[in-house]
Every structure is written in structure tokens, then in C-alpha cells.
Amino acid sequence: MEARQVCPACRWSKRGIGVADMAVQSDVGAAEAVGPFDRARALSSFKLGDLTFYWITRISAISVLLILGGIIVSLIVGAWPAIREYGLPFLWTQRWAPSADPPVLGALAPMYGTLVTSFIAMLIAIPVGLGIAIFLTELCPQWLRRPIGIAIELLAGIPSIIYGMWGFFVLGPFLAYTFQPFMIETFGNVPVLGAIFAGPPSYLSLFNAALILAIMVLPFITAISVDVFKTVPPVLKEAAYGVGCTTWEVVRSVVIPYTRVGVIGGVMLALGRALGETMAVTFIIGNSFRISSSIFAPGTTISAAIASEFAESDGLHQSSLILLGLLLFVLTFFVLAAARLMLLRLEQKAGK
């Protein structure tokens, strides 16, 4: 901290002199015409400008920390009544009965929904996202590269409510009347799978929400994977091709191992987004506080529960919703921290 405070001071003084010298040199004629050049005065005005700039940026940077701290503190304060009332069992209580007297509230169902939808979303998005990235960097003809790249970027730019509406009006009916009956028919009598793909078909379901989430996080995985795939030194790949490797072998044995940590970092970022996504999920998950073995059954997630119930909640109910928010905050924080850590390790490796 000490070193940092000193450092900018010496930096601006040095640079100030340099700039002043240049000004003197270039304006030699003009300075002579209006009289002797006041070097001290010019220097102090540079100094003031730089100092102001330094503090403005510094305050902006510190405000981020203050806002983050303020959010954590207010979440904890808001959640305190619920923490005191329910304690740790809040985490594994399945019942959510705000109208009971006294209200019985537990986070298990929304936590389950959050984790299951994110898990299924990642299960779908990781192979597809990596596939797109590999195609774009290794196989794609030049003329197709831009259209696909732009399409992926556009996918990231679509507001989540649009995904929700599309899931509700288009994807939902297709799943409910075509895909789900087929799956239930096919796997209904197989043990384990039968429980996962149990009926009745419903177009508001965990599965539908997971599918929408998969589409939403796809651009994250693809964009980051493309970037890290480009960091693979061409000489490595060329050497592999040189000894007779196929494209698949190059990708599997050279590209993926070399970029593994970066890809995992991208996947973690995508997971962070999937965990917190609210609007699209609220639209299509069915908002039902029950845990069912079937992924075709309606469920809820932490963010969907908060979005739908917060407006009319009060007392312990509201406090519990805030506690749910705090849980999501902690969960997302750990996922993102893990992602940062992995990306950091990749940078260190690349630096070596």
C-alpha cells in the first residue's frame, strides 16, 4: 500500500517535467514573443490536473468495493431474522409455506432447482460450445468464420426476457407435445431413467428452463474457448500434424490439454451466469416449490423464487427471500472466484 501511494506521485512529477520540456521546445518562438516562460507555474498546473485525475479514478475504484460491501452487509442484515429463526436447517428444509402459522420456510427446493437446471444446462452447453469453438478455430473455412462468430455474439446480446418468451411460446409446446412424450414413452420403463423422464409432460419444467439456460450460456463458453484456443502456439499444432496426427488427434492431444484451464475458467463463468439467471427461468420453470425426481416436472430456482414472491412478502417471508439471495450470492461468488483462479493460472502458464 505504501509503495503504491508513493509511486504515482513520482510518476506524475517525472512525466510533468517531460511534457513541460517538450512544450518549451515546441513553443520556443511563441514563448519568446510573450516574455519569459514561467516554468514553475506550468508545472503546478500539470500537477493539479494529474492529482485531480488520480483521485477521481481512485474514488471510482474504491466505490466499487464500497458498493459490494454495502450489498453484502444489507443482505446479511435483511436475512438476519430468518437466520435466527431457522438457522442451518434452512438449507435442508424442503417445505416452503409462507402462509402457515408460523411460516415454515426452507431453501432446499429452490437450491435443488438452481443446481439441477445449471447442471443440465452445462451438460448440454459444454460439448456444443466447445464444438463450435473447435470448428471456428481449426476447421472452419474463412468465409464462414465471420457469420458464425457474429451469430454467437448476437446470441449473447439477446435480452433474457426474449429467451423466456421464446421458451414459453415456442420451445415449451414443442417439448410438451413432441419431445417429452417421446422420452417418457422410450425410457418410462427403464429403471432410474424412468424416474428422471417421468410424466406427465409439462411445458413448464426444469428441463425446459435448463435448455433455455444452455442456449443462453453457449456464447460465453464459445467466446472464451475461441480466445484460449488461439493461444496455442502454431508450432505445436504443426508439429503434431507433421507426425501424421488427424485433426481430432491434434484437438484432443494438443489444443485441449494446452488450454484446459482456460476452458474450465470459461465454463465456470458460464455456470455463474446460469446460476443467477432470473427472468427467462421465472417464465418457464413453473415456480413450484417441490422436489421431484423427474426433470419434466415444474420446479423453481433461487432467483425465480425471489422474483416472483418478493413484491408481496413481509416479515419472516421477506427475510427468508433475502437469505435465499445471500445463498445465491455466496454460491455465485465461489463459482466466479474459482473461474478467476483458473484463468489466473493459465496466464501464469502462458507467461512462462
Next chain:
Amino acid sequence: MNFVKAIVAAGLVAASTTAFAADITGAGATFPYPIYSKWADAYKKETGNGLNYQSIGSGGGIKQIEAKTVTFGASDMPLKVEQLEKDGLVQWPMVMGAIVPVVNIEGVKPGEMVLDGQTLADIFQGKITKWDDAAIKKLNPSVKLPSTAITVVRRSDGSGTTFNFTNYLSKASADWKGKVGEGTVVEWPVGVGAKGNEGVSGNISQTKDSIGYVEYAYAKQNKLTYTAMVNGAGKTVQPTVEAFQAAASNADWTHAPGYYVILTNQPGDKSWPITASTFILMHKEPTDKAAAAEALKFFKWAFANGGKMAEELDYIPMPDAVVKLIEKTWSSDIKS
């Protein structure tokens, strides 16, 4: 520095003058928002005084009036007399509406299907799971019912509509009362949740073999298949404005302290069983007496001139006798 002071002073003056000519402020239930904003519009044209109503939900309305941040609060769920006394509040009903069950079954037309309270409660409790259940068949001997699973659609957000609907189910079924109860959010045993009346309407029109509940206006606008109901008197009634009015007029407002009447399951042969009213809350001793007087002027105007506008939006205006009672309450209870 003087310049800065002058600006601040000018700002303060401007703020205080706007506060003086401020609009009437209110907050609360979303259910009456369309009619309140329509009244406010007409009132502004007539008198030049505006109304600023935030439809933040009944719970929020109660909180804001208790905190005195608004001149009036609005709630679909009446407060009990003890709580009114405790907070020094006056409460009265402003306008009424109705809730109808809606279904989406192939071949069933609006008003064709008949349900009663017990059956409705059993469906929403997951005890009746198929449309050709004996209980439904008995009520609908002439309707062709499919042997398909029922998809229950209900509200996922807290709502006065849910409060009135679950209040009715609690009156109709002892089992519902014991296991689920009433409230703006309840622990639904089955079904999928959708946000808002429009969310439920959308889900019903999308999902085959579904059932839900919405305000009458939404059923009408979205051309949903509403059902007829067997009312408390054992008669089958269609959801019509006459049936809603019958329920309202049969309600005993006179003998209800604090106008604590929940309009569900009212007596009378023609009464629609799931009728609801929405309430206004004000302080008995308002801190800003001028604002309170302005608000009362608006409500008086709305009672006198707003009936037709309410009917256009499928609300039911309060009967004249009740309005007289309410106006008496104002002059005796509110010191402004």
C-alpha cells in the same frame, strides 16, 4: 460560494412549491390499478388535481401507509379491526371485482362446465387428478370429459387474487383450510405457478387440460373458457355482472366493523361465490391534513362519478347505501 447557495435556495423553493401543489399519493394493490388510473385521468381533466398511484402490491401498500409515506394505501386483503385500531387507520371498500375459474379442455365452451367449491378445492389440492373424475362427472352429466390429467395453474407471485381465491376454497373445504389455508402466497400442493393474472391467462390458453383462476376481466379479454359455479345457496350461477352485484348487495357491510367483509361465498340465490373487494386505508389523524382532504375529495368524486367507468372495466361499483355509510365514516373518523 454565493452562487452555489443561490442555486440550492432556488432548488429548495422549487421543491417546496411543487410539494404544495403535489398530486394525491397512494400505493398498494395491483388488482384495482386499471380503474384507479382511469378515475385519476378523468379527475385530473375535471379538477386539475392529479393522483399518483403506485401499484406495488397489497403488502407494500399496507407497509407504506403504516410508514406514512403515502396519503392512502390500497389492499385487497382487509385489515382486522384490532390492527386498524393499533395503527390508527380507517378502512373502507372502494370497488369490487370477481374471480373466475378458467379451463382449457377441448370441446368445452365458456360457461358450459359447472364446478362447486369442494370440487375446485380438491382439484387444486391434487385429490382430483383426471377430468373424468366422478365428482366432476356428477356436476357435468352432459359435458364430454376427457380422461386426461389435470394441469393446475396458479399464481407464483403474492397476490390479492390468490388471497380471495384461497379464502373461498377454505370456506368450501375443511381439508383445504387445514392443510393449505389462505394468504397472498400459499403452499400449493400441486400445479405450476405463473406470474400475474396475465401469466395465468397465458398458461391456460397454452396448456391443454388445464385449470386456473383469474380476474373476470382477464378471462373476458383473453376469451378464456370460464366455468359456472354452484354458490352457497346451492344454485348454479354464471359469472355475469348481475351475479357479482348480487353477491355485493347481499354482503352485510353495516354490521361489519372496519368494513371487514370478505366477499367470497356470500348468501343469495344469484350470488357469484368468488367475489372480491379492494380496500383503501388512511390514517385517522393524518399528518398532512390538506393532502388527506384532497384524497377524500377524490374518493368522493369517484363514488359519485366513477360507477360507469368501473363497469366498463368489469369492476363493480359499491352500492349507494354502502357509499353513504362510508361517507359517514369519513366525517366521523378522519380528522382533516
